[in-house]
Amino acid sequence: MKKYYFLITILFCSVLMHAQERYFLNSDTRLYTSSNASADFLGYFKYGAEVQLLSESKNGWYKVKADNLSEGYIPEKYVATRLNAKDVKVRDNENPILEGGDNYYGGNHLFVLVAGLKARAQPDKNSKIKEILNTGDPVAINYLPKNQEDWVNISGNFNDEYARFTLRKFVGKRPDFNTLINDFDKLDVANITERKTIGERLVELAWNSDNTTLAPAYQRYYEVVKQLNDPKLLADTELNMAVAKGVTKHKKPEEILAFVKKSEFILKGVKTKSWYITQKDLVNTFGKPPKKAIVSDECGVYLSETFYYYPDLEASVDEQKNQAELTKVFINENNKLVLNPNAILDNSVTEKAFVEKYGTYIGASIKVPHSYSIQIEDSEFKIEFKDGKLFSIEIFFYC
Known part of the structure; x- marks a missing residue:
């Protein structure tokens, strides 16, 4: 009985050891159905792929789990606890996964082939949708199943927080x-x-x-x-x-900066200097803030980590220096942004009119509808519309 208990302890410690370490592939290889290079295979691994070991090495093979949760066998010689520049990569010419350096993605990847692709939290059609992807989006792939109806992890990561899954048939070489x-x-x-x-x-x-x-x-x-x-x-x-x-027909950066150089907010009739105002004027105009909070600023881009929150606006406030920096303004009958004397954004501006008049100055993405940006030196205005009307303008500072 003691010997049996001792054996269980060894096996448990061995499994625990593997669970605590991370293992990577130092070469292209395949996920085989058995510990035999002539066996059938389930899919392709690319150099750098992470695997989870499910067994001790046996006759030069490990049983492993791929990041799409498929299980199979790989040669022990390709398993390492770290990767380095001296690795001698054996490339599999039949492996469809693309390497980095094609101006789209820096690591192992493929591209989305369909419109509005739902990336799910688990390899299950009923699983939570984590992201909607567009045709031509590059996605990280380290393991690619051979079966077109199998799931593929398009995050290249085992971590549940980041893992995203779709069917194999929806990814491939970039569409032409x-x-x-x-x-x-x-x-x-x-x-x-x-x-x-x-x-x-x-x-x-x-x-x-x-x-x-x-x-x-x-x-x-x-x-x-x-x-x-x-x-x-x-x-x-x-x-x-x-x-x-x-x-x-996007304007040149210098043209855009010239267009917004003298931008200022007008809040309840009070003019700001760009997006700055004294703390005293802010409180006199809007009263004591209904909410105050300390916001961590790792980049150091805000005036202060003390923030005031009003129904009309949000601001970073240095109470000792009597300074306030607007970070977000909600556009209503009281508040507006004057880009220049001929370009005023107030609550009468519709999205259609804004796009038609200022479309050559804005940044936009089909992934974030009704949201636009205008660059202002080391920051930008993020302009949001709701129900066709101007809703808010955020000053987004680059880190």
């Missing part, structure tokens, strides 16, 4: 814009469903590509939207087309 254009143009006009699918991919890929691709992408997608005759989709698309038109 011209190929998608040709695929769209070959379709019968009556094939609305397929035209919409490819049209959505075209638009998302265009936002992930050179701005010159936005016009031909929206030209085709808009044809389908008009066929669908959905008023909301039509309005959203026309707004996005206006955004894309402005982005395509």
Whole structure:
């Protein structure tokens, strides 16, 4: 009985040891169904992939778990507790995973092939959606299953906080814009469903590509939207087309800075100096703050770690120096931003009018609809709209 207990203790300690250490692959290899190089395999590992050991080494093989939770076998010689520049990588020419250095992603990766891809918290279709990805987005992949219907971890990480999963069939080499254009143009006009699918991919890929691709992408997608005759989709698309038109003709940085150089907020009739105001004027205008908090500022970009929160605005306040720095202003009948004498952003400004008038000055992304940015030296205005009306302007400071 004592020997049996001793054996269990050894096995437990061994498993615990493996659980505490992290293991990486110092070469490309495959996840085999058995401990035999001639056996069938489940998928491809790329250099740098992390694995979890499920057994002791046996005849030069480990049983392991890949980051998509698949289990199989890999050669012991490729397992290491750390990676270094002297590693002699054996490349698998059949491995579809791309290495870093292609101007899109710095590490092992592939690209999203479909529009509006749902990345889930677990390899389960009913699992929580953690992120929506667009066609052409690069995703980190260290292990790629061979079966197109298997799940792949597109975070390259075992950690539950970061892990994201999708099906293998939705990732691959970066889609080619011209190929998608040709695929769209070959379709019968009556094939609305397929035209919409490819049209959505075209638009998302265009936002992930050179701005010159936005016009031909929206030209085709808009044809389908008009066929669908959905008023909301039509309005959203026309707004996005206006955004894309402005982005395509984006002003030079020096032109943008000149445009906003003398920007100032007006709060209940009180003018600020850019986005600065004295603490005394702030309190005299808005009263004592309903909420005060200390906010950690690791970058040191704010005036102070003391923040005042009002229904109308948020500010970093140095009480000893009688200074306040606006960080966010909610636009209403009391508050507005004067970019220059000819450009005033108040509560009468609609999103459509803003985009049409200032589209060449703004930064925008299809991933964050109704939100725009205007660069101001080492920071930027983040301008948010809700229900078509100007809602808030945040001063975002670069770290």
